[in-house]
Amino acid sequence: xxxxxxxxxxxxxxxxxxxxxxxxxxxxxxxxxxxxxxxxxxxxxxxxxxxxxxxxxxxxxxxxxxxxxxxxxxxxxxxxxxxxxxxxxxxxxxxxxxxxxxxxxxxxxxxxxxxxxxxxxxxxxxxxxxxxxxxxxxxxxxxxxxxxxxxxxxxxxxxxxxxxxxxxxxxxxxxxxxxxxxxxxxxxxxxxxxxxxxxxxxxxxxxxxxxxxxxxxxxxxxxxxxxx
Amino acid sequence: xxxxxxxxxxxxxxxxxxxxxxxxxxxxxxxxxxxxxxxxxxxxxxxxxxxxxxxxxxxxxxxxxxxxxxxxxxxxxxxxxxxxxxxxxxxxxxxxxxxxxxxxxxxxxxxxxxxxxxxxxxxxxxxxxxxxxxxxxxxxxxxxxxxxxxxxxxxxxxxxxxxxxxxxxxxxxxxxxxxxxxxxxxxxxxxxxxxxxxxxxxxxxxxxxxxxxxxxxxxxxxxxxxxxxxxxxxxxxxxxxxxxxxxxxxxxxxxxxxxxxxxxxxxxxxxxxxxxxxxxxxxxxxxxxxxxxxxxxxxxxxxxxxxxxxxxxxxxxxxxxxxxxxxxxxxxxxxxxxxxxxxxxxxxxxxxxxxxxxxxxxxxxxxxxxxxxxxxxxxxxxxxxxxxxxxxxxxxxxxxxxxxxxxxxxxxxxxxxxx
Numbered sequence: 001x002x003x004x005x006x007x008x009x010x011x012x013x014x015x016x017x018x019x020x021x022x023x024x025x026x027x028x029x030x031x032x033x034x035x036x037x038x039x040x041x042x043x044x045x046x047x048x049x050x051x052x053x054x055x056x057x058x059x060x061x062x063x064x065x066x067x068x069x070x071x072x073x074x075x076x077x078x079x080x081x082x083x084x085x086x087x088x089x090x091x092x093x094x095x096x097x098x099x100x101x102x103x104x105x106x107x108x109x110x111x112x113x114x115x116x117x118x119x120x121x122x123x124x125x126x127x128x129x130x131x132x133x134x135x136x137x138x139x140x141x142x143x144x145x146x147x148x149x150x151x152x153x154x155x156x157x158x159x160x161x162x163x164x165x166x167x168x169x170x171x172x173x174x175x176x177x178x179x180x181x182x183x184x185x186x187x188x189x190x191x192x193x194x195x196x197x198x199x200x201x202x203x204x205x206x207x208x209x210x211x212x213x214x215x216x217x218x219x220x221x222x223x224x225x226x227x228x
Numbered sequence: 229x230x231x232x233x234x235x236x237x238x239x240x241x242x243x244x245x246x247x248x249x250x251x252x253x254x255x256x257x258x259x260x261x262x263x264x265x266x267x268x269x270x271x272x273x274x275x276x277x278x279x280x281x282x283x284x285x286x287x288x289x290x291x292x293x294x295x296x297x298x299x300x301x302x303x304x305x306x307x308x309x310x311x312x313x314x315x316x317x318x319x320x321x322x323x324x325x326x327x328x329x330x331x332x333x334x335x336x337x338x339x340x341x342x343x344x345x346x347x348x349x350x351x352x353x354x355x356x357x358x359x360x361x362x363x364x365x366x367x368x369x370x371x372x373x374x375x376x377x378x379x380x381x382x383x384x385x386x387x388x389x390x391x392x393x394x395x396x397x398x399x400x401x402x403x404x405x406x407x408x409x410x411x412x413x414x415x416x417x418x419x420x421x422x423x424x425x426x427x428x429x430x431x432x433x434x435x436x437x438x439x440x441x442x443x444x445x446x447x448x449x450x451x452x453x454x455x456x457x458x459x460x461x462x463x464x465x466x467x468x469x470x471x472x473x474x475x476x477x478x479x480x481x482x483x484x485x486x487x488x489x490x491x492x493x494x495x496x497x498x499x500x501x502x503x504x505x506x507x508x509x510x511x512x513x514x515x516x517x518x519x520x521x522x523x524x525x526x527x528x529x530x531x532x533x534x535x536x537x538x539x540x541x542x543x544x545x546x547x548x549x550x551x552x553x554x555x556x557x558x559x560x561x562x563x564x565x566x567x568x569x570x571x572x573x574x575x576x577x578x579x580x581x582x583x584x585x586x587x588x589x590x591x592x593x594x595x596x597x598x599x600x601x602x603x604x605x606x607x608x609x610x611x612x613x614x615x616x617x618x619x620x621x622x623x624x625x626x627x628x629x630x631x632x633x634x635x636x637x638x639x640x641x642x643x644x645x646x647x
Binding site: 056057081091098 | 231234235238239242534535537538539540541542543544545548640641644
């Protein structure tokens with residue numbers, strides 16, 4: 001069964017008297033363990049699509065179905081709970097909490113989830129940090145890390161609660177090309193080893209080349225859906 | 229909750245300058261409130277102490293008829309057995325240390341050229357010194373017990389008005405007990421300068437022997453003034469005065485014993501009005517501190533909008549977001565309030581131990597006849613410290629709630645887009 005189904009999604013904004021069709025009838029399925037890139041020029045609707053997939057925004061019409069459960073009538077609280085349980089995010093500018101150490105940042109989703117005791121949370125966080133190659137940096141603060149290291153922490157934070165889907169909005173946009181490649185390789189390795197589904201938006205050709213499926217959108221519509 | 233506390237506490241510490249400024253505003257506001265409260269109580273204490281030490285005493289014993297005719301300052305309705313009354317009042321309460329007889333009459337003082345009306349006070353010089361501090365307030369010459377017969381002591385202001393000095397002679401005229409006018413010549417034996425303007429500007433003191441001769445009376449005593457041991461604060465002084473007067477009223481039939489609360493009722497009424505105005509000013513100071521807290525938390529919210537977006541994206545509930553920012557306010561509130569109480573306590577300690585010379589503060593400014601000179605000492609008031617702390621804490625809590633609520637209601641997408 002598809003982990004995620006999108007059916008005829010439309011998202012229409014109003015800017016004064018103008019109607020902006022950010023998404024205009026997007027339909028697609030995402031299977032478990034996919035490593036999927038959404039590409040397209042600025043303003044094509046990539047971020048809007050990711051926001052709707054991430055339950056951060058609601059479509060004007062159409063259906064979002066996670067694991068067979070339609071979320072069309074979900075309340076904001078239900079969407080928030082769904083995010084807490086099933087979805088993780090990796091942001092372009094990492095967005096780590098500056099006053100928390102690396103390990104505390106990674107623990108944060110588990111703290112919000114409130115499902116495990118302290119020891120379990122710490123053990124899971126340390127395991128994830130080891131998986132992203134940040135052993136020994138557990139007690140550093142984000143300001144003491146390089147951009148690449150910060151993004152690795154963000155990846156560890158996204159993966160620690162073992163989500164069904166990890167959504168990443170241009171995760172390499174703030175990194176130099178070498179660090180960007182290392183970061184995508186890391187995401188691919190985790191995808192391969194753990195079977196975590198990744199959906200990410202990008203402009204970067206290198207990242208597109210490493211994706212196993214690339215969906216190109218333009219003007220809020222899917223232009224191309226390629227599986228490599 | 230542990231992680232929320234951690235984030236809140238570390239954020240407070242992270243923005244040191246901002247936290248410091250708010251903390252200082254709160255510390256100053258609350259500290260000044262505590263000090264001003266202490267100073268106001270101290271001013272009241274000083275004023276009441278001056279009344280006790282120079283004009284009113286701890287309580288007064290008079291006949292009810294004399295009190296009813298007080299405005300006329302009559303030479304009737306005196307205390308029938310002053311010695312017995314003094315003995316009786318000394319036995320009423322062990323806190324009473326002395327009692328002295330007094331009487332008053334309307335007089336005119338003349339330097340042979342000009343005359344001024346005044347209320348003369350008749351005293352027993354030795355016993356009066358055990359109740360009042362006039363003998364210690366002589367600026368020239370001597371108090372009556374060291375002066376010879378036919379002498380008077382004048383207030384320094386009155387003497388200046390009539391261009392008199394020690395050794396000069398004055399004519400004092402007054403209505404006698406037989407309702408005719410008599411006058412006599414007196415040597416100015418001393419000049420008194422006290423914290424009480426009414427004494428300085430109109431004080432005329434003479435002995436019972438001199439008054440009897442002038443007025444045709446025979447040891448007429450209109451009031452007995454009473455001294456007590458020093459009370460630790462104004463509240464206990466007023467309470468003790470009322471309590472002792474009530475006891476004395478029961479044991480002294482035919483006489484009326486008025487406590488300080490009655491003798492100083494005009495001032496106490498004015499004090500209540502003054503208190504309201506002062507607290508309004510203090511509230512404005514505290515309000516400024518409150519604005520500082522709101523500003524700090526608001527700045528904290530705006531500086532961390534993306535952080536809020538991340539927390540919400542990961543499923544943190546609006547209530548938890550609210551709690552996070554409220555905790556920051558509570559931490560700032562608790563630290564600022566504690567600092568304010570400590571700062572206030574330090575100021576009060578200085579006020580209590582060293583005090584301020586009122587002359588240096590007020591100078592020669594006319595305080596509208598208020599008896600407010602000497603050294604102003606503060607008074608400890610644990611109530612104002614508790615209020616200051618609670619106010620700071622509650623204001624910080626409320627001030628943090630407003631931006632915290634706003635933060636919790638932000639859309640995740642808007643928060644994440646925020647630059």
